[in-house]
Every structure is written in C-alpha cells, then in structure tokens.
C-alpha cells in the first residue's frame with residue numbers, strides 16, 4: 004500500500020544524515036511511497052498553517068549530498084518555536100497543537116524522525132502528538148548515548164574525525180616535547196572518547212563512567228617519560244567528566260593538574276569538527292540498513308518504534324523500551340523532559356582492550 008511518509012532531522016547534526024535521508028527517499032519512492040522532507044525540523048513543521056517541506060523526486064536528491072555532513076533538510080533554528088523554547092516560554096501547548104495540525108494538513112501516514120537521545124526521548128514522551136500516524140525513529144548521534152542499539156548514525160565518522168585530529172596533533176606534540184589534552188564531545192557518555200582514544204593510540208582516556216585519580220594519571224605520564232623516554236602523547240578527556248573541587252572545562256582542569264607536576268601540555272578542542280567530515284563507509288552502510296528497516300516497519304504498520312542494530316541485524320524496538328533501558332536524567336535544556344542515556348557498561352570489551360594496551364582509563368578494577 005502506498006503511504007505518504009515524511010522524513011525529519013532534529014537535534015544536533017552529525018555526518019550521515021544526508022546519507023540516511025537519501026536512502027530513505029530513493030528506496031521509499033522506488034517502493035511506491037510518496038516521500039517528503041520536513042525543512043528545519045520541528046520549527047519548519049510547526050510554521051502556522053504552512054509546514055515547510057519539500058517533495059522528494061530523483062531531481063531533489065543531489066547525489067553528492069549523500070556523503071556530506073550536515074543535513075540538507077536542516078535541523079532547525081534554535082531561536083524559533085521548538086520543544087525547548089516552547090517549554091521555557093510556557094507555549095508547549097500552542098507548539099504541540101501546531102505540530103499536530105501540520106501533520107494533518109500534510110496528510111501524513113507516517114513520520115520518520117531521525118533524532119538523537121533528546122529527540123527520541125521527547126518523541127516517546129509526546130507520542131500522543133503522532134496518534135494519527137505511524138512514528139518511526141532512526142537513532143543518530145556522535146554521543147552513542149541511545150539505549151538498545153549497538154551503534155548510531157554519525158558515530159563512526161566522529162571517531163574517524165577525532166582520530167585524524169589526533170594524528171595531526173601528535174606530530175607537533177613530538178616537536179615540542181609536550182602532551183595534548185584533547186576534549187571530546189559525548190555529553191554524559193564516554194563511548195566517543197573511548198573509541199577515539201583507542202583509534203588514535205592515546206595514552207590515557209578519561210570518561211564519566213570510570214573514576215580516575217589525577218595523581219595516577221600524572222604518574223602514568225611520568226612513567227612513559229622515564230620508562231619509554233617519550234615526553235609527548237595524547238590524553239583524551241570526555242566532556243562529561245567531573246573533578247571534585249574544580250569547575251570549568253575538564254580538559255583545562257586536567258591540564259592545570261598536570262602542569263603542577265611539570266608535565267608540559269596544551270589543551271585542544273576539536274569541537275564541532277566531530278560532527279563534520281565526509282560520511283565514512285560504516286556510516287553509509289548503517290544509513291542503508293536503518294533506512295531499509297524503517298521503511299519495512301512502516302509497511303508492517305508499526306508505530307512508536309525505533310530502528311536499532313543488535314548483533315549486526317537491524318530490528319525495531321519500542322521507543323518506550325528504549326527510554327526505560329537507559330540511565331534516566333532530567334534534560335538540562337528542556338524543563339520537564341527526561342532523557343535516557345546509554346552509559347558505557349563496566350564490562351564493555353573495549354575497556355579491557357584499552358587497559359591491555361597500556362592506556363590509563365581510570366581506576367577500573
């Protein structure tokens with residue numbers, strides 16, 4: 004049966020969004036569906052009486068876009084009316100009513116929401132908004148903080164970007180006999196830091212899930228300096244770590260603590276470069292897998308589901324189960340919203356690999 008399906012990208016961008024949009028649109032059209040793209044996320048959808056969208060056909064799908072980062076549907080303007088600004092200004096009901104009306108005006112049978120932890124947690128909370136259509140989520144984020152999926156769109160490319168960034172830094176580190184403290188994104192979760200640190204051959208990786216002792220980190224660097232005669236290297240610090248008694252950027256705190264021990268260092272912030280970069284092959288393959296699974300879920304009349312990779316296979320899991328499976332915390336940006344994080348589990352195999360490679364990851368027993 005032919006359906007009218009909208010694709011919407013929301014939340015922070017990452018590389019791989021254009022790949023998944025193109026895969027969904029091309030495969031959806033060839034399977035006989037009418038595919039549209041909502042422009043500017045929920046901002047564009049909720050424009051009064053005039054949702055902002057494009058109809059996909061083979062001409063509106065420039066092939067080169069499929070490998071570029073960002074989203075050519077755009078993710079929305081953080082200053083206009085959206086879940087965050089509406090919650091803060093007490094306009095949640097007006098905003099929700101506009102969203103529901105827009106989906107009715109468009110005559111949608113289904114909405115594919117390509118979103119991160121915040122967007123998918125919000126979709127779970129506000130599922131009544133989508134009661135007249137099918138809602139399917141596709142998990143995308145560099146943070147890898149979405150429960151019940153082994154991977155997310157954008158993660159592999161972010162790790163590649165960070166590895167490339169560290170590859171450049173290590174050369175200047177060697178020239179100047181100094182260490183670089185590189186702060187990664189990842190919000191409350193350390194998976195990006197852990198993976199990037201292993202990929203880059205870092206000497207230490209600090210992440211929110213594992214307690215660490217700054218003196219032991221310093222001793223680790225000193226041991227490399229005296230034992231291996233190497234007075235430079237990379238220390239990866241996840242943005243989500245906290246150090247008791249200190250405030251400010253975690254990488255700067257670590258830098259100061261190491262300087263006190265005469266470990267010469269500089270701090271470096273790759274920032275949004277982690278969300279950029281041409282989409283790597285693993286992310287493109289993932290985009291194809293998830294697009295195929297999302298369209299199949301719509302054809303099977305599923306709703307309030309998220310596609311997820313489990314042991315290499317793409318399946319659907321309910322948004323409610325996804326939310327319940329994580330570490331539930333209040334969202335710092337949206338009053339009243341809780342988000343669910345997938346923390347690095349204590350038995351994650353990469354933790355042992357890191358330790359066996361001589362990388363300091365904190366006081367893991």
Ligand code: F6P
Pocket residue numbers: 015119144145146188189190242278
């Ligand atoms: O969730 C993705 C992410 O890139 C986080 O890793 C980071 O903390 C945050 O978004 C940055 O957000 P912004 O682009 O609003 O600064």
